[in-house]
Ligand SMILES: [Zn+2]
């Protein structure tokens with residue numbers, strides 16, 4: 001079995017499991033030789049992908065194909081990113097699809113971004129981390145019409161108007177006075 005589900009993995013205090021669940025032993029495929037493929041399905045809840053990336057889940061099918069250069073990893077992974085709205089900072093669970101198509105070089109080579117060492121472990125954590133960080137940089141809204149936070153008192157305006165909305169900008173107040181005349 002390349003993907004050892006049910007293996008006891010380290011559990012962090014926040015409930016996240018170690019990224020060991022994203023490592024597969026592909027020794028059987030390396031020895032099988034070019035042209036062999038293996039299909040697997042990830043379904044991992046709450047995982048610490050890296051020091052700086054926690055995901056609510058990683059799931060989806062992956063196809064591993066042995067080639068002369070190593071193992072080609074193809075698939076479609078869905079990851080749950082625990083993000084926050086960039087306007088109101090409320091937590092947002094963001095579902096993202098990662099279309100994966102990467103060659104993991106074997107034997108490992110410096111020319112390749114991803115590779116498999118002599119221990120025959122194929123680790124998709126660095127790949128998932130890289131894609132997650134790219135997606136995260138784009139920012140997300142909790143809803144398309146998020147009203148954000150009041151720049152004055154910091155209240156979340158999605159929950160209703162804050163007290164300072166009654167206060168009018170002094171320049172506008174002056175204008176109002178003029179209009180009255
Ligand atoms: Zn928001």
Ligand SMILES: [Zn+2]
Nearest residue numbers: 150153162164
């Ligand atoms: Zn306010």
